[in-house]
Amino acid sequence: MPSADYRTLVRANYRRLSQSIQGFSPRREQNYLIAEIGKVLLGHYDNTRRILVAEAGTGIGKSLAYLQAAIPWARLQQKKLIVSTATLALQEQLVDKDLPLFQPHCQPGFRFVLAKGRGRYCCVRRLEALARGDGQFSLFEATHALTAPQQRQLAELWQAWCDNGWPGDRDSWPYPIDDALWQQLQAEPHSCQPQWGHQRCPFHLARAELDKADVIVVNHALLLADLAMGGGVILPEPEQCVYVLDEAHHIAPVAREQGSARLALGPGRRALEQFNKQFAGLHELLGTEGQHQLGQLQQAIQQLIPALTTLGQQFNGALQRQELVPDEQGCLRFAAGELPGFLDEALRVLREDNKVFGRALDRVQGQLAEQLKRQPAKAAVIEAALAALSQQRLRAEQTASLCELMLSPSGPKKTPPARWLEQSRQELTLCATPLAVGHLLEQWCWSRAAAVIMVSATLTALNDFGYFRRAVGLKADDGSHYLRLHSPFDYRSARLIIPPLACDPTDAGFDRLLAEQIPLWLEGQGASLVLFSSYRQMQAAAEALRAKGHSLLVQGEASRQALLQLHKQRCDGNSPSILFGTGSFAEGLDLPGHYLTNLIITKLPFAVPTSPVEQAMAEWITLCGGNPFMQQAMPEASRKLIQACGRLLRTEADHGRIILLDKRLVSRRYGAALLAALPPFTRELP
Template identity: 30%
Template sequence: MIEFIALTRQLAQRSAAVFSDTGVLAQHVQGYRIRQAQFDMTQAVSDALSHTEPLVVEAGTGVGKTFAYLVPALLSGQQVIISTGTKTLQEQLAYQDIPALLAMLKLTPKVALLKGRSNYLCQLRLSKQLGNPQFIVPEQLDDLLRIHQWAGKTLDGDFGGLTSVSESAKALDLVRSQKEDCSGQDCHYFDACFTRKARLRTLDAKIIVVNHHLFFADKLLQESTLKTLLPDADVVIFDEAHQLPDIALGYLGQQQSMAYLVRLLNQISHIQRSELGDSAQIARLAMAGFEALSIWQQEIRKLGVTDGRLLLSEKSLAQYSWELLTSIKHLRELLAKHGSRSYALDEQADKLTDFYQDLSAFFECHNTQLLYRIDFSQPDLRLTMAPMNIARECQKIFNAQTRWIFTSATLQMNQTLTLFCQSLGLMKAKQLLLGSPFNYQRQALFCVPRHLANVNNETAAVRQMRDICIQATNAAKGRTFVLFTSHRMLEKVAQALYGCVDYPMLVQGQDSKQGLLKKFRQLGHAVLLGTGAFWEGVDVKGKRLSCVIIERLPFVSPEDKVFRTRVESMSHQALDPFTSIALPQAIITLNQGVGRLIRDEKDHGVLILCDNRIVNRDYGRAFLHSLPPMSRTRDLNKALDFLSAIK
């Protein structure tokens, strides 16, 4: 025990030395100075690396939380997984922050960056697409040719390094690596496979940088005893931890896509036609599956059933459900009789069996601890089985064998982290709230203009946004972010602003996120319009960003499938979904957007919120109490004067 305490103190002392006024940061980082909040956080992390209790830290903008957790983690010599919520931060850690710190600290552990497989190019899919160019529309063919040219140069096949094609280009979906099409060692490109190489790099790495989606997907593999990608590391650090409750729900539950069943049936029919022409019954049963699925989906949509437990209570639905299940059962039994005749058919048969078992479990609804939900808000009808108590499931993951650290600039509601901890079952976690070192009263002005239109009146809201954006961007000399909660409003406001703004206008979708940010920084006086991707993980310091305009309070859509599942879970626990989920989530998202404005002690700027619910609804106080302590005004002219004074 004495030795354990000594090691803990030694790590804390070594970390403290790095942040001292004569430490390596002071020697290598221009303008470095000690920040008390950063020092406090690094000491808390040092302590957490040696104890079993998780640590939850909100570190406001400017604290320097990345270095605060990286320094003790690197000095500890332990194997560390760092999980982030955005690709931007993931790449910043792997390519900038960690290499820079390792050089300063004179450490040489192996570092690996691993993303989800959809972020990597599949050489086989690209080859197949270019092998049939007559079926590709000209625009996509141009992009595919650019991807092919890039594929010959890239070392890792990560689309994050592809700048010649927009990140929203449809051609990317044609060549992404995906589990369903992967043939493993039988693939002609197995040795060169970018996804396989990325995973191999994690095997002996000491520092592994992943994202939250990949982390939870890997945990599911562990539970199913399949081969996992990630080691059981000594330490797991979640940066941008505010995203975890929603992401955890998406992975802790099981989801089945009816579009996936359609693909399976299509592939089985194709294999039968090309390889087993003497087995026409396979095609007939596959067609029967299509017909049963079509009738079932039509009935689901007609009756509007969203609760899976009601499937068997509606006579017609019960009949169509069992007919669908029976059609799949007969097909899989027939495929089993043709076993070993076709490797490709055997592979699809295994997938169909897995789907059948999941669909059976959904229709039977035996587990009283699960929510069974049908989501048809999208063209692709989906079935979800999710645990009612997410916190209890998370407790199984966040076990005492690993050191767990959770951090973000936005975790609290009304100056407490309790709600976040409860959502993930972190009942014994140490909580630490560290405010921003910035002088928000002097540096920033928060304006909610008077006489705002109702945000639900789209026509009036667009006209209002247009007028405010023109005035604010003129006063700010460009240098503005305009953040939206929906692509629809972004497009309508962008259309209204074309020809009316005197500065270069960059609109999400015109280029990749990083491409737009690069242009924004280079131009120095641009106006950027964006949705969710630009609310967080974006850092523009200095005078190039002086104004942030937010269209409305970012409440999640009631139709959002993750939100609806969490609402049902809360309802079963007799909790109020609005105060337990919708409001905290909106507060965190708003704080993320606000956090784009002041990124440095020398920054000055104005935040304009075009939604008066924050001042005339009771719940508005919760937003105001959770925002940075900016000066406030209802007078738009004062905000414009503040912007005009920023040189």
């Protein structure tokens, strides 16, 4: 494709779009971002590795920029554009606002669709069976008695489906669907395969729409789940895709979560025992030709149950002898990835027995699928059996992942996974999480994709891309291009105030100081947001302020949407409104204009290394001769602080103040680096 043709298309699309927007004002930074994305896509920086990492500050309009640059190139190259986000709010913005805005003005034309996880769709077989009280359904799947309100809602859902008034996804139902009811209705992996004849399955109908779409909007979890399976399972294969990863600073943590595994020893054993009791029904369904495979499966179960039992007994014995001592939260981390002596051999046995079980499951599942074709009259009970087998397959896959992570060899150049044991109510759960996921992302996506554009308002930490680059597996000289565009906002219109304080967050009297300081900075203010580093501290401050007569909207006491709606109502009525929130309110919260003019940050967002993953990461950095505080805690705190401060200015006309109740920014040596990374607010320092 000649670059001139592509550039001509982009310019023409931009002209049509700008003419359609009343009062349109060109943004220099947005135009520069469009141009740089175009250069990367055309291979100007590296013809073999089209990867851009772009930090684009608030107000640039990065979503419209990457849509204008990427859609024409993807269409001309006959590739799919996958736009992945971390938050539902950004997905809704893309699907409800940005894509419909650009679509009429774009050449070549395009179709777009939102891809959602399987769990957002109902399984029509389950819906029908529950609505009709089909006893066959419960032969193989656990069901729970429904309350009267749940039964009424179930009847409404079934009737709407029969009348073609509901497409079968949870998000399109006009009212909240009860969680417990939805758990019994939702589609699950390995069930409802298209070859089983479900032309009206909501999940597979939605998946069919993906084939017709040119632009697919997804979340990071769904994208990485597909990539972890090799790509092309849910979404198109990476080689056929141009990826735009918005809110890209979430990619590494989501990849780490995607690679995690857990094995609850007691529940896992009991699930197998319960499954073993269902064999009478399976005997009837499989007929004579399937009895051999069924016998192999039963034998595999009878090997796997003792393997889980032995593992649990060995752990319990070590705990009783105090050879293993969990902390107060019931967590026991295996330091440096070193496993107890008995665990290595027990896991190897479990891994092999689980492989045999998985193969036997596959054979029986194949036989049942054949029976479904031969005996359509028994479709409901056969599909219920297939779904039960699918649940066991999921458990087998999770067990296999756990064993691999636990048994993965460690070496001087290999980052070991975080490995730990959780003890709760006499139940034991083995857990493992990979610490380094960069090589996985390289293998899954970077080395395979047609192009990758990563954007976010916060990709640098301490004014450098190094922290992000290491986290996602990029190298400084691998051909990836980096771009940093500052927000067009006038940051000097906002004041950053660090008051002189008697103590800092490490002192015992800090909670009392917050109870005294926060009311001082709320006095006379209209719209305030107070951000805390922990729920405990937020609750303590809320209790103290309410005792003084303050009316507060506190995270967790109502849904996020309800709190924000009430906050805006108060602001629109010229009444003071005070929002209290924790870390999740420091990102993605959009309160422009008079909805936020007074932002209070109670302390620097340093993560407390209490989780096994954080502890393992710090330990590994230390073992490699590094400094966990400077290499992990500081960059992450810098990024989170910039995000928190970013709640204040959301439009070019916004103004206000930020009060940071943490004197460590001026009293500790590292404070200067954190301050230097912040936007150029007008500073009032002690």
